[in-house]
Amino acid sequence: MTQTGHVPGAGTSAALATERARKEMLRDARIERRGGPRPRIGADALCEALLLQGSNIIWGYPGGVILPLYDVLVDHPGLRHILVRHEQAAAHAADGFARASGKVGVCLGTSGPGATNLVTGIGTSMLDSVPVVAITGNVPGVLLGKDAFQEIDITGITLPMTKHNYLIRSADEIPHAIAEAFHIARSGRPGPVHVDITKDALMGETTAPHPTQAEVEAGLPGYRPKLDGHARQIKVLADAIAASKRPVILAGHGILISQAERELLELARKAQIPVAWTLLGIGVIDESDPLAYGYMGMHGWKHVNRAIQSADLLIGIGMRYDDRVTGNVRTFAPSATIVHVDIDPAEIGKNVVADIPIVGDAKHVLAALIPLTPSVAPAARADYFAELATWRTASESSAWHGSGGWRDGVLSADFVVERIAEGSQHDANLTADVGQNQMWVARYGGFKRANSHLSSGGLGTMGFALPAAMGAAVAVPEKTSWAIAGDGGFQMTLQELATIVQERIPVKIALMDNKKLGMIRQWQEIVYGGNYHSEQLAGPDYLKLCDAYSLPAWKVSKPEEVDAAVAAALAVDGPALIWFEIAERQNVYPMMPAGKGLSDLIDKWGDDGEDVTEGSSGPRVDPTDPNAPSGATK
Amino acid sequence: MSGAAPARALPGSGDARRHLIVAIVNNRPGVLNRVASLMRARNFNIESLAVSVTERSDTSRMTLTILGDEVHVEQATKQLYKLIDVLKVEDVTDSAIVEHELALIKVRVTSKSRPELVSLAEMHHGRVVDLGDDAAIVEIVGEPGDVDRVVELLREFGIKELVRTGSVVMARGSGSIEEQVKR
Numbered sequence A: 001m002t003q004t005g006h007v008p009g010a011g012t013s014a015a016l017a018t019e020r021a022r023k024e025m026l027r028d029a030r031i032e033r034r035g036g037p038r039p040r041i042g043a044d045a046l047c048e049a050l051l052l053q054g055s056n057i058i059w060g061y062p063g064g065v066i067l068p069l070y071d072v073l074v075d076h077p078g079l080r081h082i083l084v085r086h087e088q089a090a091a092h093a094a095d096g097f098a099r100a101s102g103k104v105g106v107c108l109g110t111s112g113p114g115a116t117n118l119v120t121g122i123g124t125s126m127l128d129s130v131p132v133v134a135i136t137g138n139v140p141g142v143l144l145g146k147d148a149f150q151e152i153d154i155t156g157i158t159l160p161m162t163k164h165n166y167l168i169r170s171a172d173e174i175p176h177a178i179a180e181a182f183h184i185a186r187s188g189r190p191g192p193v194h195v196d197i198t199k200d201a202l203m204g205e206t207t208a209p210h211p212t213q214a215e216v217e218a219g220l221p222g223y224r225p226k227l228d229g230h231a232r233q234i235k236v237l238a239d240a241i242a243a244s245k246r247p248v249i250l251a252g253h254g255i256l257i258s259q260a261e262r263e264l265l266e267l268a269r270k271a272q273i274p275v276a277w278t279l280l281g282i283g284v285i286d287e288s289d290p291l292a293y294g295y296m297g298m299h300g301w302k303h304v305n306r307a308i309q310s311a312d313l314l315i316g317i318g319m320r321y322d323d324r325v326t327g328n329v330r331t332f333a334p335s336a337t338i339v340h341v342d343i344d345p346a347e348i349g350k351n352v353v354a355d356i357p358i359v360g361d362a363k364h365v366l367a368a369l370i371p372l373t374p375s376v377a378p379a380a381r382a383d384y385f386a387e388l389a390t391w392r393t394a395s396e397s398s399a400w401h402g403s404g405g406w407r408d409g410v411l412s413a414d415f416v417v418e419r420i421a422e423g424s425q426h427d428a429n430l431t432a433d434v435g436q437n438q439m440w441v442a443r444y445g446g447f448k449r450a451n452s453h454l455s456s457g458g459l460g461t462m463g464f465a466l467p468a469a470m471g472a473a474v475a476v477p478e479k480t481s482w483a484i485a486g487d488g489g490f491q492m493t494l495q496e497l498a499t500i501v502q503e504r505i506p507v508k509i510a511l512m513d514n515k516k517l518g519m520i521r522q523w524q525e526i527v528y529g530g531n532y533h534s535e536q537l538a539g540p541d542y543l544k545l546c547d548a549y550s551l552p553a554w555k556v557s558k559p560e561e562v563d564a565a566v567a568a569a570l571a572v573d574g575p576a577l578i579w580f581e582i583a584e585r586q587n588v589y590p591m592m593p594a595g596k597g598l599s600d601l602i603d604k605w606g607d608d609g610e611d612v613t614e615g616s617s618g619p620r621v622d623p624t625d626p627n628a629p630s631g632a633t634k
Numbered sequence B: 001m002s003g004a005a006p007a008r009a010l011p012g013s014g015d016a017r018r019h020l021i022v023a024i025v026n027n028r029p030g031v032l033n034r035v036a037s038l039m040r041a042r043n044f045n046i047e048s049l050a051v052s053v054t055e056r057s058d059t060s061r062m063t064l065t066i067l068g069d070e071v072h073v074e075q076a077t078k079q080l081y082k083l084i085d086v087l088k089v090e091d092v093t094d095s096a097i098v099e100h101e102l103a104l105i106k107v108r109v110t111s112k113s114r115p116e117l118v119s120l121a122e123m124h125h126g127r128v129v130d131l132g133d134d135a136a137i138v139e140i141v142g143e144p145g146d147v148d149r150v151v152e153l154l155r156e157f158g159i160k161e162l163v164r165t166g167s168v169v170m171a172r173g174s175g176s177i178e179e180q181v182k183r
């Protein structure tokens, strides 16, 4: 027997290929540049494909198997690669870029840990239907499945949390895969698409051409998003609107995605229907419009939830009736006929039974609906609107909302959000983090424009604000980009301060520091009877921190200091941070406890004030609920 | 709770029964994984799953049996259809169909029980496809209920091993789900 070393299956072609690939991994993979044109490799095809898709920003982080791409970036000067400090931030930045601009965002990471670090961001985009193409490198094809260095089954991981994903093993496949990925990401109900490319595919020579859009679509017989709603169903809806006395439109993200804000307003005006919106629907209508009624759901306005509960017709468009919107479905809008318009057929009938289901793109359906909808004179709905106005006044004045000091001299979060919005002429993009700060932004941001509110609604990803605001700032440089984050979420991704400083990305950060995981504290106070745990959150001296990063920063602790600080931050040509020391125990009210209905909102007048429960819901705490707090107030 | 208005019905709370779903999918690596992953993640319970290539080498056909009420199963078909690699999905439960499954059952035999086994298999349109000194394999093709019955009858011989393919179905008449796939 001849000695062949310790290679399993030595002598076979598979063993030879594995050995070659191992060597390849270690070899200096630099392509030859001296003299004459170098060959076109997979990495070039990838760069060309991105540029052809109109994508010139990549948020990324290098690593072993993706280095062949970094080796050719210099030859594709149209592509700007922005180096983040953690791949999660690359994914959030691509997501924020996409939300603010409507274009596809692109993020990039190496195999193994680079790829797994992207996962939280990809999931965030998935739950909120955001078009992102996430690209990862992987080990050479023959090493797949061998637990090679930094190999992980990343397509197995992203499979259930992407709209589609690819494992590309040859350079020739790259042009088609990237074109297809972009098409899938942005069409129909958008979402993230992940393309995993082996190192040998990035390095392989290829002459594969880029497909046309028609070729891409022809290659996808299993993917034909349905845009036009069923004509008969649209007529049924028009008739339902004509018969309705108390209609409410529930406007969601789908309206923004299909750019149907004008049609929405036209329908609302023509048939005199008040518009409520979901968290991701914020911006579908100018909040100061007379027909804009407000933000609905778990932390929505009481008057809005009340209108929903008393409606006879709910017209849900581009939203999914999720649990943060409906609360307990059994008690949701008890006398309403439910209309559900969505481009995703699987959304219809998933959470609530729809009486009038319409599958289609919001813009298409609205355009077909408007001519069939009767014009309603405002006078015909006078009683209805008068009642809505009474409810609104009551609900808006029942809170400390807008007081400027929730308790004497203490800085209240709602006030800060209002002043930021006002100071930016209601024209900035506000990116929220997750927790109480997110709800304050949603309630008090005073939005007037589509895609000016960015929030991780579906996944609720803490750490989202700063990197996503970074993406928004690059995507829409003409608008101010604010990141409004809690101290908890900010500390999850604050490494990106270095990115915004190095790349001079002019994000304005409003750090809402209550020295708490505020939303956790609120739940422990209300739902867990004051049994606090792990909600106290120490943080650094943020002025020193910003100083270390060479980032201009201000600290604000009093209501009267807010406006000047906002103006100063806005005056900086570049990134800046304001450290708002806000009230430590302020809660977001109203609040619908999980499992309860929209009529069961908890409201309070102040920290030690009386509880106020409206509607016919009886006591606010179900005494049979084992999780119920022992006393209503501490 | 308001008391007056009846509670809104929850989707998927109707009577559960067994549904037969046929899916035509791209014949590509990983597609089975996509389908299985989806069914698991969305909490649909697959009772059986049969996969094979169709008349065209670029597509495969999956037959799934799922337990659930109409809404639940409709949700499953819609979610399946969202997969890019799924070209066509149909719930054929209430259509005129031929539904068959194949089972191989290895039973103990003795010289005494052998003739009895052969005649029992024949009586139920089965075949003895392997016959040894102390074991035999019975093959049975038929509707799942027929297969159940034969398996019951074979228990008295002592079953050593049992394998079933799960149902495959085809609509009666001239219609063809494969021809309906838009390409």
Ligand SMILES: Cc1ncc(C[n+]2csc(CCOP(=O)(O)OP(=O)(O)O)c2C)c(N)n1
Binding pocket: A433, A434, A435, A436, A437, A438, A460, A461, A462, A463, A485, A486, A487, A488, A489, A490, A512, A514, A516, A517, A518, A519, A520
């Ligand atoms: C990554 C992640 N981990 C945990 C949670 C659960 N969570 C939701 S809100 C919250 C507290 C947030 O605290 P902070 O960022 O300070 O915001 P605040 O509520 O105080 O405004 C937590 C821990 C989450 N949403 N995301």
Ligand SMILES: [Mg+2]
Binding pocket: A486, A487, A488, A512, A513, A514, A515, A516, A517, A518
């Ligand atoms: Mg906090």
